[in-house]
Amino acid sequence: MTSTKRKVTISVDQDALTRVSKSGKDSPSLSAYLNQLVLDDLALDRQREQIFGVVADYEAMFGEINPARVEHFEELLS
Amino acid sequence: MTALVLDAEALSLLADAGARSAEVMAAVKAAANLGRPVVAPTVVLLELMRGSSRMAAVNSALNRSQDLVALRHTDRDFAGLVGGVLPAADADSADMVDAHCVAATVECGGGGGVILTADTDDMIQLSASYRNVIVERV
Numbered sequence: 001m002t003s004t005k006r007k008v009t010i011s012v013d014q015d016a017l018t019r020v021s022k023s024g025k026d027s028p029s030l031s032a033y034l035n036q037l038v039l040d041d042l043a044l045d046r047q048r049e050q051i052f053g054v055v056a057d058y059e060a061m062f063g064e065i066n067p068a069r070v071e072h073f074e075e076l077l078s
Numbered sequence: 079m080t081a082l083v084l085d086a087e088a089l090s091l092l093a094d095a096g097a098r099s100a101e102v103m104a105a106v107k108a109a110a111n112l113g114r115p116v117v118a119p120t121v122v123l124l125e126l127m128r129g130s131s132r133m134a135a136v137n138s139a140l141n142r143s144q145d146l147v148a149l150r151h152t153d154r155d156f157a158g159l160v161g162g163v164l165p166a167a168d169a170d171s172a173d174m175v176d177a178h179c180v181a182a183t184v185e186c187g188g189g190g191g192v193i194l195t196a197d198t199d200d201m202i203q204l205s206a207s208y209r210n211v212i213v214e215r216v
Contacts, residue, residue, distance in 0.1 A: 062097060
């Protein structure tokens with residue numbers, strides 16, 4: 001297995017950071033919190049890749065997914 | 079960040095990726111376009127266990143693409159959240175699985191998101207207290 005390094009930029013919600021700070025957590029906890037954010041971000045990237053793969057397979061078989069329905073869900077999820 | 083949450087039927091249709099899956103595919107494509115998480119409470123798998131072929135399709139899909147859906151396991155914190163959904167909707171444990179979907183939307187979506195379900199009536203009742211939770215029929 002080969003390991004790769006990748007630069008990841010994450011945005012930390014100020015309110016969340018304040019909550020961690022006010023809860024009296026020490027720096028290792030804050031570090032764990034930030035590490036978890038990075039892991040969550042990477043997991044989301046992997047999920048997007050796999051969804052796009054499944055969608056591409058589906059569209060190859062059944063044709064393009066109705067763009068209006070995709071737009072509808074994008075509005076709901078925005 | 080809002081989340082897309084799948085109930086058992088929606089998860090089954092995603093795994094099947096067949097002619098009836100258009101609505102689920104549109105929803106997951108939208109979520110991926112926006113970078114929103116697609117989540118299913120692990121407990122929905124219990125409902126699929128009743129139909130072995132449906133469970134086999136889900137297992138096969140998740141074996142091929144392990145990150146296709148983020149499964150939210152029920153731990154102590156999450157159980158507490160689910161426990162709050164039921165009384166808020168004056169529901170009982172018969173709606174336990176659907177309550178997990180509502181709780182997953184509230185938790186993973188930072189308070190809001192979309193639930194894809196075959197049973198909109200129950201889900202709308204359970205999510206009535208959470209104004210940022212939207213229920214869509216699959």
